[in-house]
Structure formats: C-alpha cells, structure tokens
Amino acid sequence: AQRVTQPEKLLSVFKGAPVELKCNYSYSGSPELFWYVQYSRQRLQLLLRHISRESIKGFTADLNKGETSFHLKKPFAQEEDSAMYYCALAYSGAGSYQLTFGKGTKLSVIP
Amino acid sequence: DVKVTQSSRYLVKRTGEKVFLECVQDMDHENMFWYRQDPGLGLRLIYFSYDVKMKEKGDIPEGYSVSREKKERFSLILESASTNQTSMYLCASSDWGAGNQPQHFGDGTRLSIL
Numbered sequence: 001a002q003r004v005t006q007p008e009k010l011l012s013v014f015k016g017a018p019v020e021l022k023c024n025y026s027y028s029g030s031p032e033l034f035w036y037v038q039y040s041r042q043r044l045q046l047l048l049r050h051i052s053r054e055s056i057k058g059f060t061a062d063l064n065k066g067e068t069s070f071h072l073k074k075p076f077a078q079e080e081d082s083a084m085y086y087c088a089l090a091y092s093g094a095g096s097y098q099l100t101f102g103k104g105t106k107l108s109v110i111p
Numbered sequence: 112d113v114k115v116t117q118s119s120r121y122l123v124k125r126t127g128e129k130v131f132l133e134c135v136q137d138m139d140h141e142n143m144f145w146y147r148q149d150p151g152l153g154l155r156l157i158y159f160s161y162d163v164k165m166k167e168k169g170d171i172p173e174g175y176s177v178s179r180e181k182k183e184r185f186s187l188i189l190e191s192a193s194t195n196q197t198s199m200y201l202c203a204s205s206d207w208g209a210g211n212q213p214q215h216f217g218d219g220t221r222l223s224i225l
Contacts, residue, residue, distance in 0.1 A: 009151065032211045044154075044201065044216040051211045086153060090211065096142045096161035097205075098169070099214060103153035 002027045002091045006102035013077045014110045021072040021105050023061075023087030032090035033070040034099070035061055039083045047072075047085070057081070077109045114138070115217040117202050123223045130189040132220050134202030141207040143185035144214065145169075145177060148199040160185055161207075192224045 003026040013019050025031055035047040048056045050063040050070060061072045070087060087102040118133035136143065142161050146154040146169075156169030158177040166177050174196060178186045185204075189196055199221050203214040 034213065043218045046213040046215075049211055049213060093167070096159070096207070097212070098144070098156060098159060099154075100156075101154040103151060 002089055002100045004087050004089050004100050004102040006085075006087055006105050008105045009103070010106045010108065012108045012110060015079055016076050019072075019074045019077045019081065019107065019109075021085050021087075021107065023070045023072065023102060025068050025070065025087075025089050027068075027089055027091060029091065031063065031065070031068075031070075032097075033061075033063060034088045034090070035059070035070075035072050036086045036088060036101075037083050038086070044086070077107075079109050079111055082107055082109045115202055115204055115215050117200075117217040117220050119220050120218060121221050121223075123225065124189075124192050125225050126192060126194060128189075128192050128224075130192050130222070130224075132187040132189075132200055132202075132222070134185045134187070134217055135183050136185075136202075136204040136215070137183065138204065138206070138215070139182065140204035140215075141182075142205045142212075142214075143179065144203040144205075145175075145185065145187045146201045146203065147171070148201055148219070154201065157187065194224050196222065197224045198222060 005024045033050045037047040038044045088099040090097045114137045144159040145157045160179040176188045202217045205214045
C-alpha cells in the first residue's frame, strides 16, 4: 500500500535561514508527488508538483527515487512562509487517481 | 480559476442527527473527493467519485455516505452523527487524466457534533 511520511510535526526556523521539509514515500508504482500548503485561515492549495520541476515562492522539491524522498526546500525562509505543509502521493485506484497525504508539517518562521 | 464551494463554513449538529454537507465545483471536473482533516492525522479520504452516480470508498468511509446526482455537486452525508465525527471536512475536485492533475480544495466545513 502507498504511504507518505512527514517525520516532523513542527519545524521552527529563523527568518533568512534555509528550510527543508522532509517527505518520504512508499509506492510500488511510478510516483506522482505534490506539496500542498495551507496558510492560516485559507484553503489548502497546491504549492508545487514534481512533474513541473518549477520553483514556486522560492520553494523547490526534487524527486529522489533512490531514497524515495521528495523534500521541500527554500534557501531563505520568510515570515509569510509560516503555514501547514502537506506532502501527497497520487496513486491509481478505482476509476481515477487519488491522493494519499502525509500528516503535515507546521512551519513556523521566527522573525 | 477553479472554484470549489462548500455550503457552510461552520455547522453545529446534535448526536444522532442526519447531516448533509454540500460541495459544488464550477470547472466541469470529473473527480470529486471528501476528506476529513484532523490535527496530527493530516487529511484522510472518506469517499470519492469519478463520475455522476459513481462513488468509491476511501480510507475511512464508516458512518458516511455520499451522493453525486449532478457532475458539479458532491454531497457528504452523516447518517447518524456521532461526536467522533467532529472535524474539519474538505471537498476537492480534479480533472480527469493522469496522476499529475492537482486537486482543488474548498474552504472547508468545520462540523461540531454535540
């Protein structure tokens, strides 16, 4: 069965420090991975997906199939990055693709 | 821009009541999903639907049912509400296609069962 693990419930960093949110997955198929973010009092929204290979709000994530990881990184944290971050894996099920989410990491950027 | 609208932001019901949560999307998406979001547990899939009148169980379907009579609307039903169903409920939709299609979420309904 597919699984997504985010080992840190809470991560606190100082403004300007590098950030790395860890995500490991377990899946027998070809993985499609996403990072979603939920800012305070806002809806859950897509931050980035591995297939796009893009940088969004300064964040990047590289799929490492050897280590089965998809860590989210940003070189210099900003206060507005404080939010809840979820890593998600798409898997093929009945009729469509579904997402399995990790339990989330709350990022707190200290001014 | 995709719009997923959940009918209520906050809802308070009593134990044993039948509760309806409504979700509407405006992008003609085939797939719709219901999750519950609990602190420390992340998002857990309750039910999903990949077509009108089609429904599939997710990871935690017990105590819930769903209805999809029209493509744009997906309803979650708590047949007999219990206190352990107090939670934040999120609806999402996605387009048909490969696994890299993102899901778009509504604002959520915070449901309290007294």
